[in-house]
Amino acid sequence: MKLARAATPFLKPATGVGAMMREVCLALVPAAILYFLFFGFGILFNIAVCVLACAAFEALALMLRRQPVAVVLSDYSVCLTGVLIAFALPTYLPIYVTFTACAAAVLLGKHVYGGIGYNPFNPAMVGYVVALVSFPIAMSAWLPPGLGDLDYTMPTIGERLAYIFTGNWPAPLTAEAITRATPLDMVRTGLRASETFGEIGNSPMFGTFGGYGWEWVGNGILAGGAWLLYRGIIRWHIPVAVLFGMLAPATLDTLASSGTTPGPAFHLFSGATLLGAFFIATDPVSAATSPRGRLIFGFGIGFTAWAIRTWGGYPDGIAFAVLLWNAAVPLLDRYTAPRIMGHER
Amino acid sequence: MSALTAAAVLGGIAAVSGISLTLAARALPRDEESLTEQIDALLPQTQCAQCGYPGCRPYAEAIAANEVAINRCPPGGSATIEALARLLNRPVIPLEAGMETPPDALAVIDESRCIGCARCLPACPVDAIVGAHQFMHTVVSDLCTGCELCIEPCPVDCIEMVPTEGDA
Amino acid sequence: MSSAPTANLFRLPGGLRLPGHKRVSATGALSGVAVPETLTVSLRQHAGTAAQPIVEPGDRVLHGQRIANAEGGFSAHLHAPSSGVVRAIEQRPVPGRANLSVPCIIIDTDGEDARIDDRHAIPNPFALGSRELLDAIGAAGIVGLGGAAFPTLAKLNQASEAGIDTLILNGVECEPFISCDDALMRNRAGEILYGARILMHALGLRQCFVGIESDKPEAWQAFNDAAAVDNNDKLTLVQIPTIYPSGGEDQLVYLLTGREVPSGGFPSDIGALVHNVGTAASVATLALSGMPLTSRIVTVTGDGVAAPGNFEVRFGTPISDLIEAAGGYTERANHLIMGGPMTGIPIEDDAMPVVQKCNCVLVTSRTITENASTEPERPCIRCGECARICPVRLQPQQMHRAFTIGDRDDLPRLGLRDCIECGCCDLVCPSHIPLTQTFRDAKAHQQLQNYERERASRARERYETRQQRDQHRETTEAERLADLKQKASRDAISEILARKKPKEPEQ
Secondary structure (H helix, E strand, C coil): CECECCCCCCCCCCCCHHHHHHHHHHHCHHHHHHHHHHHCCHHHHHHHHHHHHHHHHHHHHHHHCCCCHHHHHCCCHHHHHHHHHHHHCCCCCCHHHHHHHHHHHHHHCCHHHCCCCCCCCCHHHHHHHHHHHHCHHHHCCECCCCCCCCCCCCCCHHHHHHHHHHCCCCCCCCHHHHCECCHHHHHHHHHHCCCCHHHHCCCCCECCCCECCHHHHHHHHHHHHHHHHHCCCCCCHHHHHHHHHHHHHHHHHHHHCCCCCCCHHHHHCCCCHHHHHHHHCCCCCCCCCCHHHHHHHHHHHHHHHHHHHHHCCCCCCHHHHHHHHHHCHHHHHHHCCCCCCCCCC | CHHHHHHHHHHHHHHHHHHHHHHHHHHCCCHHHHHHHHHHHHCCCCCCCCCCCCCHHHHHHHHHCCCCCCCCCCCCHHHHHHHHHHHHCCCCCCCCCCCCCCCCEEEEECCCCCCCCCCHHHHCCCCCEECCCCCCCEECCCCCCCCCCCCCCCCCCCEEEEECCCCC | CEEECHHHCCCCCCCECCCCCCCCCCCCCEEECCCCCEEEEECCCCCCCCCEECCCCCCEECECCEEEECCCCCCCCEECCCCEEEEEEEEEECCCCCCCEEEEEEEEECCCCCECCCCCCCCCHHHCCHHHHHHHHHHCCCECCCCCCCEHHHHHHHHHHHCCCEEEEEECCCCCCCCHHHHHHHHHHHHHHHHHHHHHHHHCCCEEEEEEECCCHHHHHHHHHHHHHHCCCCEEEEEECCCECCCCHHHHHHHHHCCCCCCCCCHHHHCEEEEEHHHHHHHHHHHHHCCCCCEEEEEEECCCECCCEEEEEECCCEHHHHHHHCCCECCCCCEEEECCCCCCEEECECCCECCCCCCEEEEECCCCCCCHHHCCCCCCCCCCHHHHHCCCCCCHHHHHHHHHHCCHHHHHHHCHHHCCCCCHHHHHCCCCCCHHHHHHHHHHHHHHHHHHHHHHHHHHHHHHHHHHHHHHHHHHHHHHHHHHHHHHHHHHHHHHHHHHHHHHHHC
16 A cells, blocks of 8 residues: 655644734734723724735735745734834824835835845834834824823824824824823933933823833733743743843942932833833844843843933834844854754853 | 044044954965865866866866856866855856766776776876786776766777766 | 652753653553565665675575674674575665665565574573673674664674763653553563663673653553562663653763763763663563564554554564554555654555564554645744754754755754754744754755765875876976986086096196
């Protein structure tokens, strides 16, 4: 009797790229819900637009590269890229800026290098940074969370949509009147104006640890990250190292300045710290691949981001830190390879 | 003032790197020798002289001196050309027109026809043929590179190229 | 005798807890398989050089009679698995990576199974010297029955030269589905310990570990019972956690001793000798009955056979007979594998014979053993899971990249030759990349390249020597000529002078 032939091993692999990426996307659901509750429908709109736009750009790139569109799209990586961009962008943004970010992420961040698996840089961060340096004003225009007690009237849904599609707030609203500095921004300008962190933190924009609302989104992200760790989809090295790299210098700094600079809790719950630690720096393709390499990579990102926040020209530094350390990955991989059994060091 | 500082810093960096690069270039050996070695290591060492040079090493020297194209080694074929192209950062080109990669083969002397003329002995670039005047010759198959240089001098055509087996 | 708790073990990096599927076949029962009409004895079933036949077509052979001699130091003798007449010595396909045809001795059996009468038990092996015992083991054609069929004599010689202190009996059998060692251990624990005693005596060893995996409670119990009778104070039974591939030779040595087998080396380099429990049983059989190695236990299992179990079968029996003994194929049968699902070798034709390294015949449907290669392969996303579970701490993701991108010179640095091809990385790869197969290909490629490089460097050396010689000849020739010329001219002058000189006084 003749039988079929194939190479061993014959047991079925436990998981697939598509399932993993899908689960990472789903892990952001709690954060998305909290985001929606505090900041309105913008995040949901962003997610929908970014995912669709990224998928469309990926399909286009695949067709141009003569690759099987359906097979590649089914790996869900582009969906995750879209979701991450949506979380990184301001909640309300002229739609051409969103499109620019998505196009840059998928085309410039991913497909020019050969698609998934070959991109040296995190595509979502490439998209975010391209948008940030191209449209600095729009990209730093954040709406505050719905606080109620703030001297502030939230724009209506219609007004927000008008801004998204035209790029201008309908009269009589103006950008200056509508947008507010983010907590990170407030801390930056406040510290430069010789205020102490304690004074800045009295603003109603601040909650218990970080920005009001932002800290709750942070909790959602933390929950998603914990789920991914529990499921073994990400490993602990990078998130722990990112947080350590950022919180250790922040702690030392706040101790040295007797509390006038923001402490670790503020850094943890502000900006993209948690998103970066659990969802962005952990992108396996662009991260270091050995355990020791991942520790160095993560620490580098955390520390660099803290340094940018403290001394740099941008309020947040996660995106730049991730891209910088992405570039160091081949070197890290080469020099942090584990010792093979039976080999001398 | 700050412009001056910037200029000074940049100038300093330029000066330091310039000096260190110069020193490094002086301290490290000239590369030509090792380049020849590297090229030679990529050649198949058939010593067949089909490239127009008397052996692989002379061809390597010529390539290192940029005197000749990298596509003149038929036994190495496209694999050798690709390896050379990568080493020298030159484009991959097809084998020189008219040249053809021969199948892997070894020279075998039909000992019943050998007249012991010893003409094939000096032709072999790697001394793989043993024999003496008036005695039968034979090719040491382990040493034969398959260069075919012994075929031509044989007056009785008793040397044949036999393709090697797959597992050789 | 002592039973060591597993807590004393060293921790293996990586490894996987795999579904065992052992209960399918491991009932403890051991059945026989009838001697077939025709035996096909491969001359190349052991590791090393092929054996040289010493019988000719038409010769009558008896069960246990030598039919082929070991060729050189790394080979093994072969003996007739039953009595009959040699029909032919010819190329036949046998199970192997490439399923190549190799020379085989074909024996038409006569059904009498008559034993050769010049083989006798060794009543007191402990009275024999080391050399005599090793020679007896070699003469019986004993090979490792774990899966590599490494000639036991070669291994023992190597060990006695290297100087070792520890014998390790491997009863781990970590690969799913396989239970032949389990069956052997349950049924013949006493014999195995006897064999171990002989091996220890032969090499003068003071320490013996028997590693038994924790998912074999019956075998563990059988060994504890047997050890109580054996009363050997140098023996330690150790329960090994059920993590694949703890039963790999180097892995087991590390688990038990914490010593790492150096890259490219053998356990004997670090003072250990590892034998499969089946090998120890063969040694015991030799001592007790004088019979050489002519059969082994094979597990026939998987959802593709009706009645899985363990069978004592003569080498050379067609695999189809074995399937028949296990109740025949079920409708689901789709893949036939020699060995286990992780490291086994796919076989296309069940007419091929059972060989020494055949520890298991696995017949599976597609549904439970869906292969990685049947799912779409995607680019590596560098998740590093393969490196996390690699039992030798390789980085398969980097090796795969080096191989596919073409930077193959980087593979030795990445430890290609240290890969034990256990298959773990394939199982955790979310991109469904056939990593193990890639590394097998890469190893073959590397071997070929090394061979070619070696040839090239030899040719280069000879060519350069020749050039030097030619040059030397040329220069010496030139010097000689110049010398001659100079001498000639000097001589001419002095001759003229000499001719002139005597004339002067005359003038």
